[in-house]
Amino acid sequence: MELNLKKWYRILAPRPVVLVSTVSSEGISNAAPFSFVTPVSSDPPLIAFASSPKHETAKNILDTGDFVVNLPSKDIVRQLWICADSIPDNESEIDAAKLTAEKSLKVRSPGIKECFARYECELESHHAAGDHLLIIGRILRVDVKDDLMEGEKFLVEKSGFLMHIEGPEFGLLGEVVKVK
Numbered sequence: 001m002e003l004n005l006k007k008w009y010r011i012l013a014p015r016p017v018v019l020v021s022t023v024s025s026e027g028i029s030n031a032a033p034f035s036f037v038t039p040v041s042s043d044p045p046l047i048a049f050a051s052s053p054k055h056e057t058a059k060n061i062l063d064t065g066d067f068v069v070n071l072p073s074k075d076i077v078r079q080l081w082i083c084a085d086s087i088p089d090n091e092s093e094i095d096a097a098k099l100t101a102e103k104s105l106k107v108r109s110p111g112i113k114e115c116f117a118r119y120e121c122e123l124e125s126h127h128a129a130g131d132h133l134l135i136i137g138r139i140l141r142v143d144v145k146d147d148l149m150e151g152e153k154f155l156v157e158k159s160g161f162l163m164h165i166e167g168p169e170f171g172l173l174g175e176v177v178k179v180k
């Protein structure tokens with residue numbers, strides 16, 4: 001069957017979902033979920049995500065020049081959903097979702113304590129891309145919970161890594177297929 005072009009990405013699913021945390025120039029912290037997200041370069045370490053330019057997240061990043069990409073687990077899926085609600089610009093979504101803002105080491109934007117990993121990023125570049133803004137961040141620091149690493153191996157099943165299917169539906173890793 002042919003699908004409606006407006007929702008072409010519906011079948012490019014599930015997609016990893018991240019919580020991007022930022023701070024406004026007035027010092028109000030913010031977090032929102034994004035699933036249009038991808039690594040773009042390993043050296044230098046660059047990550048990209050696409051945000052509507054209307055989102056507070058995009059405005060804050062253009063104003064302050066930094067952000068944190070946090071990896072949420074299934075344990076905080078309800079709080080993540082609250083972060084997608086519109087709340088007044090002068091209120092913190094991190095507080096509204098009863099999450100905890102934690103000071104970052106390399107950037108002004110806070111990280112989210114309840115997430116199992118985080119990338120502290122400075123804005124590398126931004127590009128208009130249709131109805132979204134492609135935001136590329138240079139990763140300055142990566143942190144992950146100790147118990148999710150076994151040497152160099154990331155214990156993805158243990159992490160509860162969340163993926164977005166559509167609307168209020170999320171998926172978890174079901175099976176690992178090994179080619180050797």
Ligand SMILES: Cc1cc2nc3c(=O)[nH]c(=O)nc-3n(C[C@H](O)[C@H](O)[C@H](O)COP(=O)(O)O)c2cc1C
Pocket residue numbers: 017030031032033034035036037050051052054055056057058081083084085086093132164
């Ligand atoms: C699971 C999920 C994934 C989302 N992914 C994106 C995305 O990739 N790009 C985008 O612009 N909005 C995305 N949204 C919508 C924003 O998170 C939502 O509009 C949010 O309120 C924006 O917050 P802000 O204005 O505080 O930045 C997503 C929402 C959910 C629930």
